[in-house]
Amino acid sequence: MFNLVIGQYVPMESRVHRLDPRSKLISVFLFVIIVFLANSWLANIVLLLFCYAGILESRISLPFIFRGLRSILVIILFTFFLNLFFSSGGRLLLSLGWIHIYQNALIQSVFIVIRILVIIVVTTLLTLTTSPMEITDGMENLLSPFKKIKLPVHEFALMMSISLRFIPTLLEETEKIIKAQAARGSDFTSGSLKNRMKAIVPLLVPLFVSAFKRAEDLAMAMEARGYHGDTGRTRLHKLVWNRRDTVMMMIMALLAAILILVRVSGCW
Amino acid sequence: MTHIYNSKTPFERAALDHVSLKISSGSFTSLIGHTGSGKSTLVQHINGLLRPSSGSISVGDFVIEPQKKKQDLKPLRARVGYVFQYPEHQLFEETAIKDVCFGPMNFGVSAAEATKRAEECLTLVGLPSLFWHRSPFDLSGGQMRRVAIAGVLAVHPEVIILDEPTAGLDPHGQKEIMELFHKLNKNSKLTIIMVTHNMGDAALYSDQILVMEAGQLKMSGAPEEIFSREQDLRNMGLDVPETMVFLDKLTDKLGLEKGRPVFTLSETADRVADLLNGGAAHV
Amino acid sequence: MEKIIEVSGVSYFYAEDDPWVLDDVTLSVNKGEWLSIIGHNGSGKSTLAKCLNGLIVPQKGSVRVGGFDTKDETNIWEIRRLVGMVFQNPDNQFVGATVRDDVAFGMENHGIPREKMIDRLAQSLRLVKMEKFADSEPHRLSGGQKQRVAIAGIVALQPLIVILDEATSMLDPEGRREIIKTMRTLNKEHGLTVLSITHDLEEAVNSDRILVMNRGKVVREGSPREIFKTPELLEKIGLDLPLAIKLRRLLNQRGISLQDTALTQEDLVNELWTLRSTM
Structure with missing residues (x-):
């Protein structure tokens, strides 16, 4: 239906797949922060190289990731040109009517694009190599200290995994209801905006009714199967922190150190 | 045609x-x-x-x-x-009858005509009129199905x-x-x-x-x-009607030829009677 | 015979001004039997099922499961482990992201240690013949396969009884056969007690005992042979009859005198065969 690579899981064997979801989550979190340290060519090249290495290690084909990036190309281009046209500083490179392009703006725009790109690639890599179940398990585990201050961490993780599980079911249902109402003469694709808004009611009401019915059924089934919250619960999935996870943390620390060094030394 | x-x-x-x-x-x-x-x-x-x-x-x-x-x-x-x-x-819709009107009105039928058709169709599918102005979600599963069918027939x-x-x-x-x-x-x-x-x-x-x-x-x-x-x-993993399954079992047991397929119960009973009598004649 | 469930004098209503959904119901379930409950929609049979694992607690009477009373809150989780339940809609009871996760869900809830969980997971998937699908996601499975996963999740908890609450009514004929076959094996070879709430009378005639419900009451109870001896009553409360019984009546009308014992198609075939050889 949608050509989105983001959010899809590709089950495969690779060193990145085998990493503990916690170390992957921490790495992505750290990465998103340290990306903002990069304000030089050297630093940006380091970031790109890091991503490239990550993709290679994950054994996911580069074209596959590029195909996914195509869908957000518009956003990237938009940010690029917005920055290009509306920042200033440095030598004036080009002047066309009201458009003035300065050297600094050009460099900054390129950096911003690289920043967005690497953040997206790294988060995509996380979801491509980690099953939704692992991600929720990892999150729950990482956030578990917050349980002490009565934050419903377990419930939140369960909610997340159930909604992920029901996405395909609800998509199928939506398609069916669209078809059923279209067969009764409802028109979702043409006519005035007002008519289209009106046509959405016969779609949304049944969808909500069915979602509530499912929620009710599911709650009952969960209770029948002995679900009573987090207390006394054991886990099938055991998160094991291996040496490779520690190595991953070291790599992230090194990456941060390099970026800091590059930044303070002010080179390039 | x-x-x-x-x-x-x-x-x-x-x-x-x-x-x-x-x-x-x-x-x-x-x-x-x-x-x-x-x-x-x-x-x-x-x-x-x-x-x-x-x-x-x-x-x-x-x-x-x-x-x-x-x-x-x-x-x-x-x-x-x-x-x-x-x-x-x-x-x-809010009521069963309004839901039935939805189809006809989408195809340009006037509200009055749609209501008339809805009443006809709801009668046809056998939904008692006391349910017509109730919310379809308060009806039983079987009644809801009838409303939905009426909604298609009303077009x-x-x-x-x-x-x-x-x-x-x-x-x-x-x-x-x-x-x-x-x-x-x-x-x-x-x-x-x-x-x-x-x-x-x-x-x-x-x-x-x-x-x-x-x-x-x-x-x-x-x-x-x-x-x-x-x-x-x-071979395609499909069944035949139950009446045929039964007759197959019977003809197998009696060692008689399978006849042409029959589907209604009374035809099946007739066939069984024939098989018994016909079979008896041979003995 | 060991009674694993005892229901005595149970009455239940959903809201104060509503009529009784269950009206003074008394019954028991014997260990190892296959008990079918039949009745048309709204006869109270699904409500009864929900009383048996404490999903609802009746206003009157008592339900005892393996010696525990469902009224006693402290036993409720043990009761739910002992009484597994497969519901009608295969999609709305699949909790896990994969088959493996779903089978584990119940065991996780009941705090079964991980090592045991892994063993039982493999075993129960083998029992329902879904071991090849351990990593499959629910939307890639057929309805019948999803229901078998639900059964595996229950079997893994080593329950006393499995309740099928119209568990085959949304399946295609193939899925229906798969489920019944799986349950037969579990019942015959592993001694699992089965309580099936069903519209499928061909399934009911093959059970050990049948309960007929109408308007919240148990109106008949007995072996399939006893129940179908007087088919008129079943017809009167809007139930269908198995083919052999409908046919038996038509044959009697055609002057072929048959006893009222034939229940399954095989019975009738044998009786006709005997009749023919004596003609």
């Missing part, structure tokens, strides 16, 4: 593979086959919910071809009604497609729904195309049965013709 002609339709993933068939107006056609054999895909082409990748579909003088992209399908959909599996899931289609109309109902409800469509077919000359897993219903009510497997049309013909090819059906 309504002719539905559907040829060379390799749909994506080849859900349908070069299917050609004709359905004459006023007939009752059943489509049988495994889950995933392409039955639903095929019937969704008939009212333009899906487009063929190649080939064409004509319903009366309306033609759907893959080349014609922007086509107003409303006139087609007014003629071909579609009762989806679990149609009660499409209900959304006054010439052809109606049924996708497992009795799924999930209790045996009593199943029988009533099938009798309703049988009556509509016989008395009002409504053309019916039904997708079903119930061989008994297919055998009892149809003029023509189409057998699908892996996107291809494997057999077509009158129920008697189809079910006399018992072995071919079994």
